[in-house]
Amino acid sequence: MAGEGNFKEELRSQDASRNLNQHETAGHPHSRSLEMLLHRLRAVHTKQDDKFANLLDAVGEFGTFQQRLVALTFIPSIMSAFFMFADHFVFTAQKPYCNTSWILAVGPHLSEAQQLNLTIPQAPNGSFLTCLMYLPVPWNLDSIIQFGLNDTDTCQDGWIYPAAKKRSLINEFDLVCGMETKKDTAQIMFMAGLLIGSLIFGLITDKMGRYPAILLSLLGLILFGFGTAFVNSFHLYLLFRFGISQSVVGYAISSISLATEWLVGEHRTHAIILEHCLFAVGSMLLTGIAYSLPHWRLLFLVGGVLAIPLISYVWILPESPRWLMMKGKVKEAKQVLCYAASVNKKTIPSNLLDELQLPRKKVTRASVLDFCKNRQLCKVTLVMSCVWFTISYTYFTLSLRMRELGMSVHFRHMVPSIMEVPARLCCIFILQQIGRKWSLAVTLLQAIIWCLLLLFLPEELKSVTIWVLTLGEFSLAATVTVFFLYTAELLPTVLRATGLGLVSLASAAGAILSLTIISQTPSLLPIFLCCVLAIVAFSLSSLLPETRDQPLSDSLDHSSQMSFQKDVALDLSSDGSFRNKVKDMTTEDTSSDDMSEEAAKNVILNAQILRLDPYPVSNPALKQFNKEEANSQAP
Structure with missing residues (x-):
């Protein structure tokens, strides 16, 4: 009701200034009322979504609980990088x-x-x-x-x-003399695991919760990572790598979903950037350990031992209260929030806790089919899939190009990993200054520039080519960080993990395509495709809305509202068609069984505004509405 009162105050102030702006308004009789309608829609929706943000503010924006949560969820990223890139160090070339x-x-x-x-x-x-x-x-x-x-x-x-100075998979399973292709088979098997794991863990994370998905992925890292050290055949090694890849992508999806839903504002940005920095640290740790160990089995033994303490997460990791609310588990959500407040030594006002009620729309019925039914959600998923496909394809192409130049495996991993840390830290500045949308565009533009340079660099300038490749990976590292944060904020809570899983499918597809093209085509064609794909992704990213300083969406209604507001903005100059569109939407929305009372009232109010004359407050219908509202608020 307070929102309705604020809106009427805006109308009264408009009436007071009507005579001063009569000449301006006469040229555009409906523009001011329509702009107010847009402001009204955004204000109501933001207030509705900010209820949970207010709760998190009461809990403590970034207190002891959130700091511990960041440490718990992102430290395992070190082990994810360790197991993800281990393949590159266990196929040490041997002359047989x-x-x-x-x-x-x-x-x-x-x-x-x-x-x-x-x-x-x-x-x-x-x-x-x-x-x-x-x-x-x-x-x-x-x-x-x-x-x-x-x-x-x-x-x-x-x-x-x-x-041979080291024991590797090459001399362990004799992958020589016509068997060298099995090395590529291991990479393809790993990518296939990423592809399947993206879909499986995306669904698990949204259906069962962030907490069980994280535990399941950590269990996979421990079992498959530690167990790889004891395989007695190459086919069994491939099977274990397939399991590890699913655990790696599962943990990435579930941990980012959990952190996104627990943190607000800049703290969410800093936490996800920290996760990616730790991922780069894991890659550096792997390079150092692999360089010093004489046997490939010892590499997986060390990684498995380091991952064993992650079992303790069973007792200390929390569930996402947003996800609990969307699943109708109000009591559990309140308990988690109260526990977080107690750790931060805060007290949540009882009136804020009382606002946590079961959502009237049955969001638990959300499924992967909604990515086809919901226009806004479908657009976001397709654009982000294209971007992630481009990033993955380009990253692997540049990495394989570096290998073709004869660089050692330790150089190919250590130098880019060191440079990835400042690349990701730079994202803090650009995200705060220009927002998510333009940050993604800027980092993609940088990747385009470096790929274009690679096309025109002569082969004789080997050292310059290496530097350009390294700077290209630098730009892509920043792009990945922006991408994950932006995608998590664009997707609604009920389908956030599933959406991340779907776009990760595109990542695996891009990596597989890169491996295939590099092995069968001249060196310039893969780089040319990098340029083309990056330009397409850069163009499509302009279609996405900005999410900086915006509340997280919890349900599918948010996507529809965003799409509706965009249509309103595009049609401000067309009176009749716009009025018909809103009238049709009013009829459609008021017939919905799941629409709340407040939403219905807003639709009626919007429809009345659109029928106003050039001087809105003089309209009898609105006067009658104001009178009825005043009577309803009188004691």
């Missing part, structure tokens, strides 16, 4: 030779060099061939030395790796 130990039966005292010289064919340049051997003969050693061996064949008894 056929196992010709059969000659030791006739010459047990032969040195390794003598054994290779007698049993391995040589290339014209004098180097030993890696995949051929001389067939065994029933001769004594002197005969073999005198006459030599002539018949060659492929390796019969496996391979040896004389120059």
